[in-house]
Structure formats: C-alpha cells, structure tokens
Amino acid sequence: MTKPSDTPVTLRTRRWYDGSSRDNYIHRSWMKRGLPDDAFSGKPMIGICNSASDLAPCNQHLDELAEFVKRGVWEAGGIPLEFPVTSLGETQIQPTAMLLRNLMAMDVEESVRCNPLDGVVLLSGCDKTTPAMLMGAASVDLPTIMLTGGPMLTGRHKGKPLGSATDMWRMSEAVRAGEMSVDEFMATESSMTRSAGHCNPMGTASTMASMAEALGMTLPQSATIPAPDTRRKRLAHLTGRRIVEMVREDLRPSAILTRKSFENAICVLSAVGGSTNAVLHLLAIAGRVDVKLTLDDIDKIGSHLPLLVDIMPAGTRLMDDFFEAGGIPSLMAELESVLNGDAMTVTGKPLRESWRDQATSDATMIHPMNKPLVAEAGVAVLRGNLCPKGAVVKPSAASPDLLVHTGPALVFDSIEDYKARVDDPNLDVTAETVMVLRGCGPSGYPGMPEVGNMPLPEKLLRAGTRDMVRISDARMSGTAFGTTVLHVAPESAVGGPLALVRTGDIITLNVPERKLSLNVSDEELQQRKSEWETPPPVATRGWSRLYIDHVMQADTGCDLDFLVGSSGSEVTRESH
Numbered sequence: 001m002t003k004p005s006d007t008p009v010t011l012r013t014r015r016w017y018d019g020s021s022r023d024n025y026i027h028r029s030w031m032k033r034g035l036p037d038d039a040f041s042g043k044p045m046i047g048i049c050n051s052a053s054d055l056a057p058c059n060q061h062l063d064e065l066a067e068f069v070k071r072g073v074w075e076a077g078g079i080p081l082e083f084p085v086t087s088l089g090e091t092q093i094q095p096t097a098m099l100l101r102n103l104m105a106m107d108v109e110e111s112v113r114c115n116p117l118d119g120v121v122l123l124s125g126c127d128k129t130t131p132a133m134l135m136g137a138a139s140v141d142l143p144t145i146m147l148t149g150g151p152m153l154t155g156r157h158k159g160k161p162l163g164s165a166t167d168m169w170r171m172s173e174a175v176r177a178g179e180m181s182v183d184e185f186m187a188t189e190s191s192m193t194r195s196a197g198h199c200n201p202m203g204t205a206s207t208m209a210s211m212a213e214a215l216g217m218t219l220p221q222s223a224t225i226p227a228p229d230t231r232r233k234r235l236a237h238l239t240g241r242r243i244v245e246m247v248r249e250d251l252r253p254s255a256i257l258t259r260k261s262f263e264n265a266i267c268v269l270s271a272v273g274g275s276t277n278a279v280l281h282l283l284a285i286a287g288r289v290d291v292k293l294t295l296d297d298i299d300k301i302g303s304h305l306p307l308l309v310d311i312m313p314a315g316t317r318l319m320d321d322f323f324e325a326g327g328i329p330s331l332m333a334e335l336e337s338v339l340n341g342d343a344m345t346v347t348g349k350p351l352r353e354s355w356r357d358q359a360t361s362d363a364t365m366i367h368p369m370n371k372p373l374v375a376e377a378g379v380a381v382l383r384g385n386l387c388p389k390g391a392v393v394k395p396s397a398a399s400p401d402l403l404v405h406t407g408p409a410l411v412f413d414s415i416e417d418y419k420a421r422v423d424d425p426n427l428d429v430t431a432e433t434v435m436v437l438r439g440c441g442p443s444g445y446p447g448m449p450e451v452g453n454m455p456l457p458e459k460l461l462r463a464g465t466r467d468m469v470r471i472s473d474a475r476m477s478g479t480a481f482g483t484t485v486l487h488v489a490p491e492s493a494v495g496g497p498l499a500l501v502r503t504g505d506i507i508t509l510n511v512p513e514r515k516l517s518l519n520v521s522d523e524e525l526q527q528r529k530s531e532w533e534t535p536p537p538v539a540t541r542g543w544s545r546l547y548i549d550h551v552m553q554a555d556t557g558c559d560l561d562f563l564v565g566s567s568g569s570e571v572t573r574e575s576h
Contacts (some may be wrong), residue, residue: 009249011118011247012117035079044077045117046073046081046243047121048069048080048083049111049112050066051085051087051104058125059126059149061197061227062123068236068240069121069236069237070082070240072237072244073243075241076242076243078240078244080240081117085111087104087129088100088127095449099445099446101558105559106563109567112137112569119144119243121145122134123149124149125149125205125227126198131281138257139566140568141253141254142569143243143247144243146217147222148223150197150209151206151224155194161318162188163312164192164193164200164479165199165203166312167188167192171188172185176462177461177462198227200318200320202272202309204277206224206478207269207277210269211282214261214265215257215261216347218239224319229323245348251346255344259293262282262285262291264340265278265282267335267339270307271305272331273313273374275479276379278379280487281557284558287556287565295555303381304378305338306367308331308334308369308372308373310366310373321362324361324362330361333360337369339352382515383514383515385497385517389489389553390487391488391516393511398482398483398511402509408505408507411436412435412454415440418437422455434469435468436472437451437452437470438472439493441489441494441554444538451475451476452474452476452486453477470482472498487554487555489554490553494553499532506520552564
C-alpha cells in the first residue's frame with residue numbers, strides 16, 4: 001500500500017547521513033563534491049541505474065536520457081545519483097547474453113541495496129537489460145520506475161522498410177536459396193540500424209518494453225516512443241519527477257508487480273505477438289516477488305487471445321507505426337474487457353487510467369477485438385513425453401499448415417553439429433523432416449542461446465521450402481519466425497527426453513491439442529535412458545560454473561535457485 005501524501009516517509013538514506021558520528025561524517029564528506037549541505041537534509045536520493053554501454057549498441061543513447069531524468073529529479077526536489085551496471089548487448093555478447101541476465105540482475109540488486117538510495121530509475125533497452133533490471137530491483141523493493149530506451153527508426157533499402165533483424169533473417173535465407181545476391185544483402189547492412197534504439201519489430205526488446213509498461217512499471221507510452229523522438233526526452237524528465245513523488249508515497253514494486261499485473265502482461269503479450277523470450281522473463285520476475293506464475297498460466301490466460309497489432313515478425317509493420325497508432329495505451333483500450341484495470345502502476349493510479357480515452361488512430365495497425373489479424377495467437381504451451389515440463393511455440397509466427405504435423409526426426413547434438421551438416425547436399429532431409437537440436441538448454445550450453453530458429457537446409461530452400469518444424473531446448477530471437485518449438489524442459493543436458501531422440505524417430509506436433517510426442521514406446525525410452533551418460537560440464541570455473549550449478553529449467557524462468565524471492569532493502573551493518 002502507498003502512504004497518504006500528507007504522511008511523511010522516513011527516508012532510507014537518513015541512516016547514512018543523519019547525525020554527527022564519524023560514520024555520518026564520512027558518508028556526507030565524501031559525497032560533497034558539488035552537493036550542497038542541504039542535499040543531506042531530507043531530500044530523496046534517487047539512483048539512476050544506467051545500462052548504457054558502447055558494447056550494447058541499443059543502449060548507447062541512455063546517457064543522454066539520464067540527463068533528462070536528472071532534470072526531473074532536481075525539479076521535484078530530489079538528488080539524482082547516476083551509477084553504471086552491467087550492460088548486455090544481445091548482438092555482441094558470446095556465447096549468449098542470456099547466460100549473463102541473472103548476473104546483471106545480481107549487479108542491479110546489490111548496487112541498489114548497498115548504496116544510500118531512496119528510490120531508483122532503471123534505464124534499459126536491449127533484450128536482457130529490461131528483465132534483469134526488473135528482477136534485481138524487485139528483490140530490493142525500493143520505490144522504482146523504469147524508462148526503456150525506445151525502438152530505432154525504420155530504415156529503408158530502395159524504398160522498402162526494413163525490420164531490424166526480422167528482415168535480416170528473411171534476406172539471409174533468400175541468399176542461401178539463391179534468390180538474393182550477397183552484394184545486395186550486404187547493401188542493406190547500413191540501412192538496417194538507422195538510429196539509436198533497440199530493434200524495431202516486436203522482438204524481445206520491444207516485447208519486454210511492452211511488458212514493463214503493461215506491468216505498470218513505466219509511465220504510459222514508454223514502450224513505443226522511438227528512441228530519437230524528443231517526446232522520449234520529455235518522458236525521461238517526467239520519469240525523474242515521478243520517482244521523487246513515488247518515494248514520498250512509498251510506492252514500491254511489491255505494490256505494482258501483483259498477480260493482476262502479470263495477467264495483464266500476458267494478455268498484452270498475446271495481442272502484440274510478442275517474443276517467446278517474454279515467457280522466461282515474466283516467470284523469473286514473478287519469482288522475485290513471490291507471485292505464483294506458471295507455464296500453464298501463460299497458456300490459460302493468453303493463448304486464446306487474438307493478435308491485434310500488425311507488427312513484425314507476426315505482422316508487416318514496425319514500432320514507429322505502432323507508436324503513431326497509439327501504442328500500448330491504445331492497445332489496452334481494445335483489450336479492456338480482458339484486463340485487470342485496477343492493477344496499480346508507477347503513476348500511483350490504476351492501470352485503467354493509462355488507457356482512458358486512448359482509442360487508436362489507425363485500426364489497420366491496432367485492430368479491434370472483433371477483427372483480429374489472428375483469432376488465437378498467444379504463446380501455446382505444449383506437453384507430452386518429449387517435454388514433460390513443457391515447451392512453447394508461437395502460433396502467430398508459425399505456418400498454419402505445420403501446427404499439426406508428423407515427421408521423422410533429424411537430430412543435431414549441438415549447434416556446431418548443426419552448422420557443420422545442415423548444408424551438406426547429401427543430408428537425408430525433406431520438408432516433412434522434424435529438425436531436432438539439443439545441447440542448447442540453460443545448463444548444457446550454458447545460457448540457452450537464440451538458435452532455435454535453425455535456418456533450413458540450403459537444398460530445401462532452393463527447392464522452395466520456406467518452413468519446417470524445428471524442436472530444441474534453445475530459445476529464438478523475438479525478431480525471428482517459423483514453426484519452432486522452443487524451451488523444451490527438462491533440457492537434454494540434464495537427461496530430459498530430448499536427449500533420447502534418435503534420427504528417424506517419428507515425432508508428432510499438435511498445437512491445437514497442446515501435444516508434442518515422441519512416438520517411441522515407454523520401454524524403449526527407458527532402455528535408452530539407462531544407456532545415457534551425463535555430459536561433462538562445459539565450464540569449470542567462474543560465473544559459468546556457478547550458473548550451471550544453480551540455474552533452473554526453462555519452465556520456471558531460468559533464474560538461479562538461490563535468487564528466487566526478495567532480500568529487501570535493509571542493510572544492517574556499517575562499513576567503518
């Protein structure tokens with residue numbers, strides 16, 4: 001619950017700064033490098049948690065946004081204090097940024113807890129930075145607000161709009177199919193990333209920005225204003241102003257990140273055709289605030305909802321079109337009948353106030369509920385003897401004719417094995433084949449890379465095949481598409497049934513019935529299991545070793561087992 005505005009809040013930072021002890025002296029004196037004496041006399045200290053980095057290209061511009069946040073903090077009577085945290089650039093980090101999501105969450109959590117702060121602004125952008133920051137801040141539970149960096153502007157090549165990454169996937173397949181020259185492909189490279197900001201389809205970055213807004217953790221329109229748009233700077237100013245008010249109201253993530261909020265996010269995820277990665281991140285964030293969210297909830301709440309937003313990869317348009325049509329508030333106005341409007345937000349008002357009088361200006365971009373692009377488009381959760389703890393598929397990005405399919409397995413034991421063999425002209429593969437990739441789960445890789453959208457064999461591409469059923473314990477970029485079954489749990493490296501599949505085994509996928517089956521007898525699977533040997537760990541030291549030993553499976557969000565829950569904001573010992 002928030003405190004009434006006329007009830008004073010005891011600032012957390014008074015523990016550091018109030019008094020005449022040697023410790024108080026140290027804390028104040030070392031901070032007086034431009035701060036006046038009255039900065040320590042009851043003004044809220046606001047941390048600006050900045051994930052800007054030249055190595056995270058989508059977050060490079062956050063330093064500029066931080067300056068506008070500071071203006072708002074000063075204006076509202078607070079003291080802005082910017083600090084850096086780990087930054088994860090999805091396009092640069094190897095072997096995968098997902099390996100480091102939990103490390104970044106730890107960095108955010110410990111940085112916020114250990115420092116004299118009364119409230120926090122989270123500046124995020126690229127895929128993993130948004131969930132990592134929300135996870136870390138939720139575990140501390142100080143007043144917190146998020147500002148995402150925004151999507152890049154639409155680039156064009158020869159007048160044709162380019163969806164960053166989505167069109168890259170399409171064009172790379174066209175090159176391998178002999179339909180596009182390498183020179184033409186290379187010519188699009190500079191046009192693809194036209195401006196500051198993250199990917200402009202509904203990839204993971206745009207999806208998680210949308211999830212943050214639907215969860216109530218940002219001001220309205222934070223998800224969709226393009227990164228270079230001056231309106232994002234104004235939103236940054238308002239975000240800085242608002243966090244000071246939140247401190248005075250004692251409005252914390254625990255009052256916002258409730259069961260109702262997660263249900264709202266799942267509904268929005270379906271309507272935007274969002275990334276399957278959001279499933280992992282929502283489960284992990286929920287685990288930090290003790291909300292009992294499961295894979296079955298994802299299916300039950302969202303899978304039968306329609307796709308309303310015409311945006312790549314499920315649709316045809318891009319994020320700046322979505323913003324001009326009204327963004328998340330206008331979408332939520334269409335979803336009003338299925339949303340929990342009384343869920344609290346960082347504005348201090350219920351979510352329904354965010355969509356009040358926000359009808360879309362473009363019904364071809366944000367479709368009405370009675371005229372959807374796809375009637376049932378939410379992430380579907382599969383069960384069966386191949387995935388006893390679940391697997392996910394995104395019907396809106398899949399080929400309708402492959403949602404029910406039976407075919408023989410072609411097994412690849414690692415992504416390296418796949419790359420070495422997939423374009424072999426003698427590979428025994430047809431359009432009916434089910435390509436199976438294993439060794440790419442949370443602990444087995446480690447980190448669960450975005451390789452689940454395996455490019456099709458070149459000989460099939462040249463013959464005209466454009467989609468196949470693909471199954472893995474990996475993830476897939478939110479900008480990608482295809483009939484890909486992902487997040488198979490348990491993963492192969494811990495002895496999940498995926499480890500027992502053999503080339504030639506018959507696999508049946510039935511998305512309408514939510515089934516994924518390996519057509520092999522229980523007795524045969526038991527025999528194979530007895531012959532299976534646990535592979536050696538792929539890392540023996542450092543973070544990777546700690547991650548392998550403690551990461552949970554995909555069905556619970558891939559957090560580390562000892563990070564689930566909250567440690568709070570209290571610090572009980574002095575440092576001197």
